[in-house]
Amino acid sequence: MRQQLQQHLNDNFAFLQGKQLLLAISGGIDSMVLLELFRNLPYTIAVAHCNFGLRAAESDGDEDFVKQWCAKNNIRFFTTRFATQEYAETEKCSIQLAARELRYNWFSALLENEGFDYLLTAHHLDDTLETFLINLTRGTGLDGLTGIPAQNGTVIRPLLPFGRDEIEAYAVANSIAWREDSSNASDKYLRNRIRHQVVPILKELNPNFLNGFQDTLVHLQQTESLVQDAVTELYSKIVTEKEEQLHIAIEKLKLIPNYKAYLYQWLKPYGFTAWDDIYNLINAQSGKQVFSENYRLLKDRDYLLLEKQQVHRTQSIEITENQEVTLEQGRLTLYSVTNVTEDRGGKVIFVDKDKLKLPLILRKWKEGDYFYPSGMTGRKKISKYFKDEKFSLIDKENCWLLCSGDEIVWVVGKRSDRRFEIEQETNNIIKIELQLL
Structure with missing residues (x-):
């Protein structure tokens, strides 16, 4: 031996x-x-x-x-x-x-x-x-x-x-x-x-049972290797990774024979056990969810969305001048500046301090919220803005609104409200920036 x-x-x-x-x-x-x-x-x-x-x-x-x-x-x-x-x-x-x-x-x-x-x-x-x-x-x-x-x-x-x-x-x-x-x-x-x-x-x-069992193990291990190759190849075609979320395209998934087997392989590392509930999500209404200990799987229109469960969702946070707050998306900062120098594609805005009621309030959206989107005329409900921008249910949950009193200043990281924009006669400018982590 x-x-x-x-x-x-x-x-x-x-x-x-x-x-x-x-x-x-x-x-x-x-x-x-x-x-x-x-x-x-x-x-x-x-x-x-x-x-x-x-x-x-x-x-x-x-x-x-x-x-x-x-x-x-x-x-x-x-x-x-x-x-x-x-x-x-x-x-x-x-x-x-x-x-x-x-x-x-x-x-x-x-x-x-x-x-x-x-x-x-x-x-x-x-x-x-x-x-x-x-x-x-x-x-x-x-x-x-x-x-x-x-x-x-x-x-x-x-x-x-x-x-x-x-x-x-x-x-x-x-x-x-x-x-x-x-x-x-x-x-x-x-x-x-x-x-x-x-x-x-x-x-x-069978006196040679262990030898036969050992041969069976080899065959099963080889089969598993083939399965993993197929699972990996199809993953890149059907699953998209976006900001710590998995987006599984349902229609593409359903084109695969035995698609449930692939779904099982992709999701088992996340601790799910209610597989029948997961498979039923494919044809369920948007908003249906299945939970593991640390993750949730959500049906949202044409996708299954996987994300880590949020341990705690703060309802509102106060933030004032020369202060910073850390959110899921990044670090939000407010500072006084003397002029406008940067444009970062929605990740930074400049507002007229004299139009604000400090401290500002960070909160999640609620039904009936509306704002006056910069670059547009009229007002728009936040729910309509989400729909037009094709926000997923998870995106909506994760979105923060920066408010002055009851008025929305910024859909954080997305679109500002024109009511607080700086003008020619503005004397006091505040720069508000979302620095991605």
Whole structure:
């Protein structure tokens, strides 16, 4: 197995040579085999052990076991203890998720603070099979069936080509000591039930099941690569990125066979789960929305618009001379000037200070708002201006009005009101500018 691992590393992870490697070691058979293998290979290693405090003296025994092994073999050892139960209750998540978040946050800190290049874990082929079956039972896209990745950033999983039986055989043949985790014998968790009740039947039905499963993973990974190529190619034709928004052209999307699959691939990174609701947006009325934790998807005429949810929308802000305010679009400033020198295409206006009621008010629009657009005659409702300028629903929500009392001075960054324009006899000029961030 050592020669097979070395060949696997040479073929796929040659960049590990000369790097500082941190091994995540629990004390169980998988991680102790990983540690023993790398101790006998030409790599620079150290050990990180997490004590989750979930099994009382047994957890402390695991920590002592790994610590003593490292001391005996002169290998750097790092350990930490977590209040896992308290963390899970505070974060309102499962014990498994709490333990995962705690350990990987700690591992990341170790890599950064101690100068390690990569973290190595002892995940193996049976772990991949169990994950595959868990995802299959819950319903998943193709990406949930392609297995545990061999590399995820700085995390490397070098034992993925090897099954649990191979690892156990190597441990016995080489007299490797390990600690048994009593929780692994319990069927309380879904993964353990699959491990104890489902996987043995599959292996009994086909003694070469793991080899066949590994071949299937390769085919699925290749298929996923083809899917990603197609998804990327069509993205540029249908999706437009505008000011931290995605605009998905609905009519173009509907021309694609299986367009729902493409929509799923484009939107899944944003945390959406209500896929039927998203697909129904295609034929819904404008204004319908679907939310994920941090994003919303909005139907607006011929487009689906994706944007990050606004945490807080201030109703109004006061701003006066020689002051600045930061908005979503940029930084708004008001300063006195002696003459008009610049024209920035709507991002700066000059107004007659004597016509203003300071402080000015920044606010969102409301029904019935109107102004007297510069360069035009008569007045226009803000809602009509939005329609003429083809504002999306999101654009309307994000738009600010700068007002003097009840009168609109500027649709910020777009069109000023002619009532406040400077004239030949103007003595006091204020420059109002939107500086884009």
